Amino acid sequence: MASLTIKDVCKAFGSVEVLKGINIDAVHGEFLVLVGPSGCGKSTLLNLIAGLESITSGEIRIGERVVNKVAPKDRDIAMVFQSYALYPNMTVRKNISFGLETRKVPKDEIEKVILKVAGILQIEDLLDRKPSQLSGGQRQRVAMGRAIARNPAVFLFDEPLSNLDAKLRVEMRTEIKKLHQRLDTTIVYVTHDQIEAMTLADRIAILKDGIVQQVGTPREVYETPANLFVASFIGSPAMxxxxxxxxxxxxxxxxxxxxxxxxxxxxxxxxxxxxxxxxxxxxxxxxxxxxxxxxxxxxxxxxxxxxxxxxxxxxxxxxxxxxxxxxxxxxxxxxxxxxxxxxxxxxxxxxxxxxxxxxxxxxxxxxxxxxxx
Structure with missing residues (x-):
């Protein structure tokens, strides 16, 4: 478990400035949601935290360590993608264990982790199936299980529920909230859905055009929005x-x-x-x-x-x-x-x-x- 500090972070693609001086802190064990309309820069910011993109200027810390130039595999993070990104030719068991095997974790320890993760996510009966034999919700559970198995300092979620139907999204939101309570780990979660943000977050960072408009608890951004954009974006029906x-x-x-x-x-x-x-x-x-x-x-x-x-x-x-x-x-x-x-x-x-x-x-x-x- 670790804190996350984003200080004066800017990102430009050529002459186009996508992120413009982002400052956000997430304390140990916090569930931080990055929310905003398409093109606001939230996924780009998540990629910077993960190390999938290099920052133009500024500083990102995970715990006490500056990770600007640290490779993704060495940042002690785990990422859950919108597309699940499971290995189609591997069973659920193998998908969960693959990262541990590449890190040379002993086999008996891997098996303990698999059973623990499967128990947490209630996928014990799916371990011998392949992704093609799973529903969308089951695939998302496996993707989360693979991330949990790594026991990272920070979990990163990139719109993980976007491909699910409305009913399943509600169910998976509850599961993710329960998961956070069990693991007590720092989570950074990207979504464009303000209801998702309100129901999951300890704190919400609302972005527009690469600028943080407000950071606060769900209650704070709902009751005391900083500006018209935040007031209109948070709440359904809108203010x-x-x-x-x-x-x-x-x-x-x-x-x-x-x-x-x-x-x-x-x-x-x-x-x-x-x-x-x-x-x-x-x-x-x-x-x-x-x-x-x-x-x-x-x-x-x-x-x-x-x-x-x-x-x-x-x-x-x-x-x-x-x-x-x-x-x-x-x-x-x-x-x-x-x-x-x-x-x-x-x-x-x-x-x-x-x-x-x-x-x-x-x-x-x-x-x-x-x-x-």
Whole structure:
């Protein structure tokens, strides 16, 4: 088990700068997820950690050792790929043991490792099969088993669940989480799926265009995103963004929200919000509100932080335990998560409540958060 330190790391392919000064630390035993849209640089960063690509500048440490010029086989890492990368002509047993054999580990010790790994991943009955005889989920377990057998300081996962169907992905996420709890080993996991990131990570590093936008726990990046990109990327359905302007009177601040029928509602900004003293009358901002904080009723609550609005329903999407209701505020589509019993039909008017104590505010020019809970 070891820590991982990425300091001022840059990577360029010719004149194209892919990573632009990355700084991330992962402590011993941490599950760190690198997440972001395609092309953000997350897989490139993983390849730099693995030694599959050379860094242009900066420093990568595994434990106390700088590994910039250390060969991949000598970095004490194990990597699990999206494509599984199993040897098709070898049995599961041989796939797991191959790396140990090349390192001249004694046969009796190899057999102990195989049985231990097979027990952890519940693949004891698959040891004599070949990859072609396995399902996608089973192949992924074998790929993880091969990595576990090496007992590395750091595990690297490169979108390992992308080739699985939706149900199996959920099951494998749970298995990977259990695996981390059993092994207590440092894991760096790359995905473009924010739900995967939220469910697996101790901390998440969110990348965009080769730049780290924010590093934090799942709760931190969800509740206090650093900017509009993080707020929009994390959460499903995504956060609502409503353009508005500030209205000040005495020591209070509010925003005006207009429904589809043209009726205006003065919505007070919660007194608990930070940086309200910096907001000036007429200032343009973006109000961010999560769908679960825009609902038809908050059980047991009737406090000043709830803003009540009458809105016409555009679209209704039942999801089972909740119903998503789409409406319009300030000419922007807004999605609200409501109890199925409270949802109206499309074209009808319903009373919605915004929990302004949970609202976030962003500067439309810099896209940075300017007020938070």
């Amino acid at each position: 609502n963004f409503i353009p508005a302007s500030v209205v000040r009177s005495a020591n209070e601040a509010a925003v005006i929200l207009r429904n589809k029928a043209g009726k205006d509602f003065t919505v007070k900004i919660s007194s608990g919000q930070e940086a309200l003293s910096e907001l000036i009358d007429g200032q343009e901002l973006i109000l961010g509100i999560r769908p679960e904080h825009a609902s038809a009723g908050f059980v047991g609550r009737d406090d000043a932080s709830l803003a009540h609005l009458d809105c016409e329903v555009n679209v209704v999407e039942p999801t089972g335990p909740d119903t998503l209701v789409y409406t319009t505020l300030n000419d922007r589509e807004v999605v609200c998560r409501v109890h199925p019993d409270l949802a109206k039909r499309a074209g009808e008017t319903m009373s919605l409540a915004l929990d302004m104590s949970k609202a976030l505010f962003f500067d439309p020019k810099t896209e940075l958060r300017i007020a938070a809970r």
